[in-house]
Amino acid sequence: MLKFNVTILITNDGPALTNVCVSVLPDGTIADISSDFDDEAVYLEGVLIPGFVNTHCHLELSHLKNELIPDNEGMKGFIQQLFAKRFQSDEEEQIVSMYTADTEMWNQGIVAVGDISNFSRSNIVKAESKIYYHTFIELLGLNPAFANAIVEKGLALQQEFLIRKKGKASLTPHAPYSCPTELLNLLFSHINVNDPLTIHMQESLDELQFCMDKSGPLAEFFKDNGISFADFIPFGEVSPLQKLLPIFPQNKLQLVHNTYTTETEIQLANSIHPALFWCVCIGANLFINNKIPPVDLMYKNNCTITIGTDSLASNTQLSILEEVKCIHKHFPSIPFEVLVKAATANGAAFLGIENRVGKIKIGYNPGLVLLENINMHQPHFQSEVKCKRIM
Numbered sequence: 001m002l003k004f005n006v007t008i009l010i011t012n013d014g015p016a017l018t019n020v021c022v023s024v025l026p027d028g029t030i031a032d033i034s035s036d037f038d039d040e041a042v043y044l045e046g047v048l049i050p051g052f053v054n055t056h057c058h059l060e061l062s063h064l065k066n067e068l069i070p071d072n073e074g075m076k077g078f079i080q081q082l083f084a085k086r087f088q089s090d091e092e093e094q095i096v097s098m099y100t101a102d103t104e105m106w107n108q109g110i111v112a113v114g115d116i117s118n119f120s121r122s123n124i125v126k127a128e129s130k131i132y133y134h135t136f137i138e139l140l141g142l143n144p145a146f147a148n149a150i151v152e153k154g155l156a157l158q159q160e161f162l163i164r165k166k167g168k169a170s171l172t173p174h175a176p177y178s179c180p181t182e183l184l185n186l187l188f189s190h191i192n193v194n195d196p197l198t199i200h201m202q203e204s205l206d207e208l209q210f211c212m213d214k215s216g217p218l219a220e221f222f223k224d225n226g227i228s229f230a231d232f233i234p235f236g237e238v239s240p241l242q243k244l245l246p247i248f249p250q251n252k253l254q255l256v257h258n259t260y261t262t263e264t265e266i267q268l269a270n271s272i273h274p275a276l277f278w279c280v281c282i283g284a285n286l287f288i289n290n291k292i293p294p295v296d297l298m299y300k301n302n303c304t305i306t307i308g309t310d311s312l313a314s315n316t317q318l319s320i321l322e323e324v325k326c327i328h329k330h331f332p333s334i335p336f337e338v339l340v341k342a343a344t345a346n347g348a349a350f351l352g353i354e355n356r357v358g359k360i361k362i363g364y365n366p367g368l369v370l371l372e373n374i375n376m377h378q379p380h381f382q383s384e385v386k387c388k389r390i391m
């Protein structure tokens, strides 16, 4: 049995505890939390929280670390660079980059990841990882005539992940501008009631313009690359959220980015769908669009906030702590405990692992992360805070 004396313990299962001893089994299961220091325990200086959950990542883009240049050209500029550089390195090199990224996430205290995949090459890394992965097989395709083929391919890919019996894998749509109704409906007919869904939402002005009237930089990009969007029916003045949410099933649904989402849309979305998770990827938003997502509005409207790193193509590191520090820098009034929950328990709830991850509670196996170099009188995610994985 391992024992740790902790000055401040955030359990996510009630108010913060002070001067307690946490007993942990060698496999990481919480055995006891006692209300006094134990003479034989190891003293941890800092704030102890559950392991982080990264709810939006693209592990298979890890080889693009430092390859793409932020040009503030928005989505079109980013996708253009992504297309040009995505297949430049061979598969072996890509897998090595994924192992490195996976280790980086583990060392940064991340215990679970919601990972978007278009290919099977991350499979081996996930199968050997100490991190829990939920793989979201991402489907997209502007031509409704291909919907059947796209779903079939997605189901085959899902089987490749499931066969390793490690983590979970389910289908999910890419974004409002890349998934016609035919594809969405077919996809929804192939998911289970407990499968969470995740979709990129209102990340850039380029996609908003394309959704409205099929014009702008994204339309130009599609034309330049021979991608037909003749069958795409524009949404007009109706926002992508308003257009899509009514046809989504009631499964847990994570909206990723929401960079350009207004308060009216947030309120409307929460009134339409009962189980929304609002994923913030602030590092990627600054990288691609030089824009800060409206985290204050999400907090104000009681949204369940989750945190994602996005990929190393659009972020310099895969660290939930760094994401949260960046949110705190721009929104200092959001309370510490709210951000801890967003970075841990909310992500666990989204991935359906809330009965063992996200809380420091007897019988749970949440991973333990120590926030060091932190103001112990008024803990918050100041820029100098560091994290250390304890379990």
Ligand SMILES: [Zn+2]
Binding pocket: 056, 057, 058, 116, 200, 256, 310, 311
């Ligand atoms: Zn993404």
